[in-house]
Amino acid sequence: MATSAPTSDSTIKAAHLYINGLKSKIGQLRKVVRKHKIQVLAISGTRLDKNVKDEEVKLKGFKLFRKDRDRNGGGVALYIQDHNKIMNTPEKAPDCEMIWVTVSPNPCATLLVGCCYNPDLNEESVNKILKQFQNLEKKGKDVLLMGNFTIDWLSESKLKTKIEQETTECGLNQLVEDPTRVTEHEATCIDHIYTNIPDQCSDVTFTEAAFSDHLLLTVNVTTSIRIKAAHLNINDLKSNIAEIRDVVKKHPFQVLAISQTYLDNKVKDKEVKLEGFKLFRRDRDSTGGGVALYIQGNIRTRKHPKEEPDCEMIWVTVSPHDSRPLLVGCCYNQDKKKNSLERILERIRKLKITTNYKEVLLMGNFNIDWLFESDLKKKIEEVTTECGLSQLVTQPTRRTGDEATCIDHIYSDIPDRCSAVSHTEVEFSDHLLLTVTVTTICS
Structure with a gap:
């Protein structure tokens, strides 16, 4: 698969998809990446374990970073296109399903990219994620966090209010305001994109993927x-x-x-x-x-x-x-x-x-x-x-x-x-x- 060239030295096309099993769908995912010219891809619900080698789920022209749970569920991964320099050892949150990588599309620009999966609708699970948010301000970087948070942004709830208040205090804006998962009985916005540079993010798009009941989210990010x-x-x-x-x-x-x-x-x-x-x-x-x-x-x-x-x-x-x-x-x-x-x-x-x-x-x-x-x-x-x-x-x-x-x-x-x-x-x-x-x- 050919690597898509970046639109400029400072613009990154990023995407997220909840996939519910990465290994069995890697062939279909490769076609999606090629079609949409994605440069940074966040995947939640990978369902991988240590027995699955990187070679089995690789995308040509991309570096892979992953945090596995097991083959029964969970897990997150980040694919970063090769032309982007990786500025740090990937950070894996110790008590929640989250991974961070600092990407540098050129020598003077960096973007802290994260992928998160929140499997449970309870306060304890959300608090573990919010703890990671609170550490972001100390890093002083542009931030882009994508993932399946299992909290419907379109419905008022205690957990939605909590995550909205905490992310706002941390200087983060949530960009996704339309349904990201549509089933026979409901349409929910449970896949989110958070950033501290909303003015530099554009063209949030929603695309159906035949191999997931979640929509593929894409966004263009102009890095500072x-x-x-x-x-x-x-x-x-x-x-x-x-x-x-x-x-x-x-x-x-x-x-x-x-x-x-x-x-x-x-x-x-x-x-x-x-x-x-x-x-x-x-x-x-x-x-x-x-x-x-x-x-x-x-x-x-x-x-x-x-x-x-x-x-x-x-x-x-x-x-x-x-x-x-x-x-x-x-x-x-x-x-x-x-x-x-x-x-x-x-x-x-x-x-x-x-x-x-x-x-x-x-x-x-x-x-x-x-x-x-x-x-x-x-x-x-x-x-x-x-x-x-x-x-x-x-x-x-x-x-x-x-x-x-x-x-x-x-x-x-x-x-x-x-x-x-x-x-x-x-x-x-x-x-x-x-x-x-x-x-x-x-x-």
């Missing part, structure tokens, strides 16, 4: 592309490059902004390189200042060549795969004088006027305490707000003696698609490492 970005004021990049390399290994970024690099034209790129990253830099000299941006090598980039002579700022456009371009900047405001800040603000104004970019991420050491009211703080807040930028950092970023200041800032015009900023201490700087994850939308 997430860019993990970080900033650190370092006070001499060259002498701390080994420590920076260790930090990048521990906290995998796609974008790293460095202020106060202390570099000059005598320092070669290879002396401060990070493996797998492109380096963009604007030097002052070896006694202070300077900014740099490291961008992961598999991301398309374009540096903005124009640089203001008296403004330590660098801008690079990053375009990961199918997403909209993101304009990333790094800035260092060398002193707390009005003229220095004015040059930075003028550069920000020009960028918003002269470019057609709508998505901006600017990081740096601005040397203006966001936690203390001052004329300079008021000025930068007024101008950035006029330009549609929000400042995301609200906690101290530098501690010296008894003083704690918020002088490292992150500005963006898409704050609703930026995660909370995390603050991490590093031994080689008195500034904190700031990290933020930016969700970009596919073009």
Whole structure:
């Protein structure tokens, strides 16, 4: 059976079917997958045990992940098309019939896919499933969970109310609102699809399968592309490059902004390189200042060549795969004088006027305490707000003696698609490492 090509690098066609015996129906299932060009397939009611080899129920061009009960009932499985990278060891819930796999259709996008089968209409069984839901928020990923939950979404009941309330609290929406199983006496919606990205899910369809009394559900999912970005004021990049390399290994970024690099034209790129990253830099000299941006090598980039002579700022456009371009900047405001800040603000104004970019991420050491009211703080807040930028950092970023200041800032015009900023201490700087994850939308 030929593997169907994906519609794009970031769109996945996913499907679920309750099959009530996978091994005896594998031939018919192969035809369904080929006809509907499915890339991720969740199967509930597999009725497999350890005596059934993967080879007996394989789909050509797919990886198989399964959690069996026995041949009398139950069991779940996930088929993931080969071109999708699997990012983790499959997670099998210990006390319910559920399996999870993290799928990556491209290097910057991931989707946590799950399949569930709830065999019993009782509160104990539902509570075990809901416990798994509660763990999803901690993972911070796009989620797609499909399965037979044996709870009719079209009929009000205590269990339906419970699962609806709990999933809503966990940020999940249930997408299926029509019957998924039709018998002579009733039509019920017991096969569900839950996700935390409903706006990126489309075309939920219902198709009869001759070998099941449940309908085949399909949905197109446009995965989010997430860019993990970080900033650190370092006070001499060259002498701390080994420590920076260790930090990048521990906290995998796609974008790293460095202020106060202390570099000059005598320092070669290879002396401060990070493996797998492109380096963009604007030097002052070896006694202070300077900014740099490291961008992961598999991301398309374009540096903005124009640089203001008296403004330590660098801008690079990053375009990961199918997403909209993101304009990333790094800035260092060398002193707390009005003229220095004015040059930075003028550069920000020009960028918003002269470019057609709508998505901006600017990081740096601005040397203006966001936690203390001052004329300079008021000025930068007024101008950035006029330009549609929000400042995301609200906690101290530098501690010296008894003083704690918020002088490292992150500005963006898409704050609703930026995660909370995390603050991490590093031994080689008195500034904190700031990290933020930016969700970009596919073009």
